[in-house]
C-alpha cells in the first residue's frame with residue numbers, strides 16, 4: 001500500500017492499495033470518528049462494493065447504511081443532492097458523523113457536496129472506484145453538481161478526512177471507462193511531469209496493463225495523486241496555480257455540455273487538450289509535435305480526441321466556464337510537454353482559438 005499525505009488546511013492521507021474496501025471501517029473510524037456512517041453510491045457500484053464497505057463499517061462499530069442513486073453524469077444534479085441530504089437527515093446523521101462517497105467522480109462530487117452542506121459540513125471519506133476518481137476527483141476537495149447552464153456550476157471546496165483508493169475495484173470497469181481516466185493522467189503529464197508523459201509513450205496505461213500488472217497501475221495512480229497533491233497544496237482554493245489542473249477543460253467541459261453529458265469527462269478532456277494544443281501550435285506558442293504527441297498518446301490509451309461540434313456551439317457552452325472573468329477567460333496553454341502556463345485571454349481571441357483548433361483538425365484528416 002502507498003500513502004500520500006495532503007497538507008491542505010485540514011490535512012489528510014490518501015491510501016492506494018488492495019483490500020482497502022475490507023479494511024475501510026477501521027481506517028475511516030481512525031480518521032473520522034463519529035457513530036453513524038452513510039455510504040453514498042450509484043446503481044453500478046453499489047451492488048458490487050457497498051455491501052463490503054457497509055459490513056466493514058458495522059464491524060468497526062458504526063451504525064452504517066447505504067444510499068444509492070442512478071449512475072451517470074446526468075444525475076450529478078440538484079435533485080440527487082437533495083435526495084442525499086434528505087436521507088442524511090432521515091438517518092439523523094450529525095456533524096460528527098461520516099458520509100462515505102463510494103464510486104466514480106460523479107458520486108465523489110455530489111456526495112462530497114452533500115457532506116460540505118449537510119448541517120454546514122460533516123465528515124467525508126472518499127472511496128474512489130474509477131481510475132478517473134482515483135487519480136483526480138477524490139483528491140483536492142472540489143465538489144460540485146451540474147446546472148442547466150453547464151458543468152460543476154454549483155459546488156464547494158470540502159477536503160475529505162481520508163481517501164481510500166482500492167485498485168482492486170478497477171477490474172470491474174469496462175475498458176472504455178478505464179480509458180476515460182487516462183485523459184486526466186495524460187493531463188498531469190502535460191502540465192507538470194514530462195517524465196511521466198514519456199514513460200506513458202513507452203508503455204501506455206491500458207486495460208491490458210491493468211490485467212497484467214496491478215502493481216504497475218498502483219504506482220501510476222500514486223504518482224498521479226502526488227502530482228495533484230503538489231498543485232493543490234500550493235493553491236488549495238484555485239487563486240492561480242491550481243488552474244493548471246484545468247488544462248483541456250475549457251474546451252473539454254464545452255464538449256461535455258454539448259454532448260448533453262453522454263460523452264465521458266476524460267474523453268472530453270482528451271479532445272479539449274488536443275484542441276488547445278493544436279490552436280497553440282498554429283499560433284506559434286508550441287511546436288507541432290505537442291498536439292501530435294498528446295493526440296497520439298490519447299489514441300494509444302483508448303481515448304477518442306475527435307470533436308463533432310461547431311465553433312459556435314463550443315463557444316456558447318464555454319462562456320459558462322468558471323475561469324471566465326468578464327470579457328476574458330483564463331486559458332491553460334502548453335508551451336511544451338511538461339510546461340503549461342495560464343494566459344488571460346480576451347473572449348474574441350478564445351473564439352478564434354476554437355476556430356483554429358477545428359481548422360487544424362480538418363487539415364489533419
Ligand SMILES: NC(=O)c1ccc[n+]([C@@H]2O[C@H](COP(=O)([O-])OP(=O)(O)OC[C@H]3O[C@@H](n4cnc5c(N)ncnc54)[C@H](O)[C@@H]3O)[C@@H](O)[C@H]2O)c1
Pocket residue numbers: 042043044045048071072073076103104105106107109129130131132133136137138139140141142143152169170171172173174177180181184264265266
Ligand atoms: N472534483 C474533482 O476534482 C474532479 C476531477 C475530475 C473529474 N471530476 C468529475 O468526475 C466525473 C467523472 O468521473 P468518472 O469518470 O469516475 O464518472 P462516473 O462516476 O460517472 O463513473 C463512470 C462510470 O463507471 C461506473 N463505475 C465507477 N466505478 C466502477 C467500478 N469499479 N466498477 C464498475 N463500474 C464503475 C459508474 O457507475 C459510471 O457508470 C465528472 O463529473 C467530472 O466532472 C471531478
Ligand SMILES: O=C(O)C(=O)C[C@@H](O)[C@H](O)[C@H](O)COP(=O)(O)O
Pocket residue numbers: 136140142144151152184238242245246249322
Ligand atoms: O482539481 C481541480 O482543480 C481540477 O480542475 C481537476 C479537474 O480535472 C476537474 O475536472 C475539475 O472538476 C474541474 O474543475 P472546475 O472548477 O472547472 O469545475
Ligand SMILES: [Zn+2]
Pocket residue numbers: 136184249265269
Ligand atoms: Zn477533469
